[in-house]
Amino acid sequence: MSVHALPEKEIVAIILYISMFLMILAVVLIIFFYFSRQKIIQKELEKVDLILRYQKEQLHAIIFTQEEERKRIAQDLHDDISSKLNIVSLNSHLLTAPNLTETETAEITENIINLTTKALENSRKIAHNLLPPVFEKFGLSAGIEELCEEFESSKSVKTHYKNEIDFDEKDIDRHLHVFRILQELMSNSIRHGKATEIWISFANINGVNICDYKDNGVGFDSSNTENQKGLGMKNIDSRISFLQGTIEIASEINNGIVVNFTF
Template structure:
């Protein structure tokens, strides 16, 4: 009954009005379709734009990390070259001069003995300095016995300055097969400790390694002068960029907290 009534009503509608209704309905659907197309187009464009911005940020971050690594490597090369020139080269030059003096005529026995002693002393000093340079590149203890022993020696070296006390605790069994990755952890701690001593004027340093939900975690703290952690510029130095690049290589995370006159607290995973 209802469908028949509707059919009769449609039949009673004048042809022009029916055409107008059909056109309006068609126009409505066309407008809706166009609106949907425009909406999806701009939505898709916005999504693509955000993805491109995200990729650009990632590439910029990777570029900054690469730049930090390159600059750090260049600085390290300059330091090594300076050490070789100032310590090793200069001492070997003096050894060479003393060696030529031994060939001089009419040398007394005491003069010969004195020149020989000078050569031996300078050679020993050159050897000691060359060992120190090699030690800075890759500590022998770290290479032979791993990260745990390397950190223990690092703490002992800092304590030998008599200006800082270190507290080291480890609950992780470091595997020898990961020594290449562990070297990055060692360098991160080395950088943090250098900053604590040089910039933070710290007298106490705490280092602890432990598992946190199956993830290797390190907590690092000092009692130094600290800095304004809310100022992002304070975390953009070359040393921090170097640390960030190493954390990225380790596929870990890092969180740094600090307040003026309240030391620094660093938590990183690897």
């Protein structure tokens, strides 16, 4: 019994159907990959947008902080230095008045000396707040030691400082951010936390610089994100971002605060 070959028309039809099927499959695959790619691109764009928005917020926080710092310095200069120098100027003019007694001259001269001395002390304080001389000359560790001494001079807090890192003097610009972070944390510990003891330690673990900070203050509920949205915390976040570091904050009511950050 012989097998008859399929008619030529049927062969052409089969080839045509197979070709159409393959074409439809190709179109479906192209559409599928196109929309999948679009979803991936969309997700990437959303991710980039989030990063840009975060960076924008950080930049705004830095600018706002700088502006607040400028306002504070301008206010200090106006209230302390300018007002005292104005009175010095008035007293200097009084010295030119005729018929001044020796006692009056001595009194005016003493006022001028006292006011000039106070203005000089205040100008030193303002300059010190901008960039402590010890920090500039001897680096971060010495700057923090002096900072601890300044806080302890109020007799309201005891500080414990330990450092295991040999800081590179070339990184002084970056270290200034670390110094400002600790300055902000210590101010918060005393002003808001009512702490009587503060612990600060530096260590290098697996090539990463780590700072551990804690106090024995009243603490707060760190699980509530609203508690970490103050200007001080925005300022700290901005500096951590600049340092390309990370920060973790843990606190409980009546149990102080623990802060760990890398830089």
